[in-house]
Amino acid sequence: MPKLEGFEFWSRTLGGARHVVAPMVDQSELAWRLLSRRHGAQLCYTPMLHAQVFVRDANYRKENLYCDVCPEDRPLIVQFCANDPEVFVQAALLAQDYCDAIDLNLGCPQMIAKRVLLAHEKLSVPVTCKIRVFPEIDKTVRYAQMLEKAGCQLLTVHGRTKEQKGPLSGTASWEHIKAVRKAVAIPVFANGNIQCLRDVERCIQDTGVQGVMSAEGNLHNPALFEGRSPAVWELAEEYLDIVRQHPCPLSYVRAHLFKLWHHTLQVHQQLREELAKVKTLEGIAAVSQELKLRCQEDIARQKEGEKPSGGLPFFHWICQPYFRPGPKEESKENGGARSKRALEEEEGTTDVLSKNKQKKKLRNPHKTFDPSLKPKYAKCDQCGNPKGNRCVFNLCRGCCKKRAFKETADCPGHGLLFKTKLERSLAWKGAQPRLQEPQQAGPGEPGGFPEVVGSALA
Secondary structure (H helix, E strand, O other): OOOOOHHHHHHHHOOOOOEEEOOOOOOOOHHHHHHHHHOOOOEEEOOOEEHHHHHHOHHHHHHHOHHHOOOOOOOEEEEEEOOOHHHHHHHHHHHHHHOOEEEEEEOOOOOOHHHHHHHHHHOOOOEEEEEEOOOOHHHHHHHHHHHHHHOOOEEEEEOOOOOOOHHHOOOOOHHHHHHHHHHOOOOEEEEOOOOOHHHHHHHHHHHOOOEEEEOHHHHHOOOHHHOOOOEHHHHHHHHHHHHHHOOOOHHHHHHHHHHHOHHHHHHOOHHHHHHHHOOOHHHHHHHHHHHHHHHHHHHHHOOOOOOOOOOOOOOOOEOOOOOOOOOOOOOHHHOOOOOHHHHHHHHOOOOOOOHHHHHHHHHOOOOOOOHHHOOOOOEOOOOOOEOOOOOOOOOOHHHHHHHHHHHOOEEHHHOEEHHHHHHHHHHHHHHOOOOOOOOOOOOOOOOOHHHHHHHHHO
């Protein structure tokens, strides 16, 4: 059967899918894909797989794809990240019999036409791509057209730049997506700003794309594509039942429960630690059950006419979007995105600690994150790194080692003993007896070369 391309591939192989679950590292595993399909998802991607590891490691292939074969899990697209075109094709050839297409993740735009072209020529299934946008619309459009020309049969456009991640994610640009859709002749999926079914419909209408992909919105409400917001425990229990049939690493399950119960864990924070500590699937299920009971108690105490707290659209026990807090507006003089470190330092001045810092505080109650209380270190005279307190040169270890070697000197503070070792070496050589030159032995005398040869030949 000839390989289908473009819109024919989208309509026939993918069934004209409009509701798509994004590839999510350690999160879009088989159990989660099956849950999402039960609640309106029409197409799913595997988590992003590393092509080089996939080629090299049979266990990696088995754990991430071969053992996850399930008739209900189709249509399915396998996503790879790869730098080497040959390695990408090798990985794709090993995966093509287990999926409907191979996707190349190009989250950070770079020149990759050769990878797409080579895979398009050698694979029996279509090649698709997922990209982020450039700040400039016209540059994004040219990039998309280049991928189409190279053989990409379906393009997913995440409407954020490579810098828009974490606390700097901001709003995705549907204008970029719309421009790409108008400029190419292959199906386009949109990714970004999808938190409910209304967003899906509005995105399709505004951009003209064939389908809409959801990542974080799907993690907080797997029933997003159904237009429902059920009780959290309903989907949590269903997911745990699927995991019992299709096991996956416990870390995946725990991460999903943290997402589903996110808003409730802000209310019942003591159970957050319990969920983080449990070591078995049944232990996680027990914490989830306890959260359900706490929610039912909250419902019983609810007063008539009471509204959700914390600015939430629904009460905390209802599946709903999570809106990541954005960074504070910067002054015009310091325009541009700040680094994650700068944001953390800014947040460090408040009483709210990040989850990572809360864990450190739990292990060491005396630990402080106030920058003003951090110990001050004297700097190296050459590079500015902290210098050694007992360094004879007032340098850091790296600079000290270079200088001590160059000058054949010692620095006991850093444990560098170039001078001492040289002196010991010279002393040892001086103590060795001189080798005497061997005397020439005459022919036939003991030790004479001809005698030795003669005896050896005898």
